Amino acid sequence: MQLTTFAAKLFQPNVNPNFWSQATLALARAVIGIMMVHNGLDKLANIESFSRAYVEYLGLPFPIFLSYVAAYTELIGAPLVAIGLFTRPAALGLFSTMLVAMYHHVSVAGLSLPYLELSAIYAACFLYFTVNGGGLFSTDALIANVLDTTTLSLKAKQVMRLERSFQSTATPQDTEISV
Numbered sequence: 001m002q003l004t005t006f007a008a009k010l011f012q013p014n015v016n017p018n019f020w021s022q023a024t025l026a027l028a029r030a031v032i033g034i035m036m037v038h039n040g041l042d043k044l045a046n047i048e049s050f051s052r053a054y055v056e057y058l059g060l061p062f063p064i065f066l067s068y069v070a071a072y073t074e075l076i077g078a079p080l081v082a083i084g085l086f087t088r089p090a091a092l093g094l095f096s097t098m099l100v101a102m103y104h105h106v107s108v109a110g111l112s113l114p115y116l117e118l119s120a121i122y123a124a125c126f127l128y129f130t131v132n133g134g135g136l137f138s139t140d141a142l143i144a145n146v147l148d149t150t151t152l153s154l155k156a157k158q159v160m161r162l163e164r165s166f167q168s169t170a171t172p173q174d175t176e177i178s179v
Contacts, residue, residue: 009148011141011143012148013084022136028125029081034078037078074097077090078094084139085134085138088140092126094122101122
């Protein structure tokens with residue numbers, strides 16, 4: 001029983017009943033995840049070059065291994081964030097990768113904002129999803145609703161029930177304009 005409770009907490013997103021807020025976050029999650037995939041593909045296209053230019057430059061150990069870790073974190077983690085599955089762990093991995101990228105940019109160009117801005121924006125977005133999860137419109141939320149019938153998942157179910165009851169109680173008289 002504790003394993004299902006732990007799993008439910010892992011998948012449980014922050015639930016804000018505001019439809020537009022949740023829809024916007026889902027759209028942002030999808031766009032950010034989709035845009036991030038090409039970075040992993042670029043790394044894999046020439047892993048040795050990436051390793052020399054970025055990982056060895058920083059003096060990190062096992063540069064080829066760490067290059068593959070970064071590439072596959074982006075290739076696997078970004079689509080997971082996009083669909084909202086294992087959002088927190090995927091976003092944490094991507095956030096960590098972006099922190100290393102930011103460190104590299106600062107070590108190469110100092111605090112040059114044009115050079116640093118994209119990795120900083122990605123890092124901030126992935127930090128947000130690490131802390132808050134995928135939101136109401138995510139695969140994580142669906143899994144959490146199946147695994148946990150208590151606490152926060154009830155809020156999501158209550159919002160859905162409230163919307164259904166509002167739609168079913170609307171009568172033709174409610175929709176007429178009275179003069």
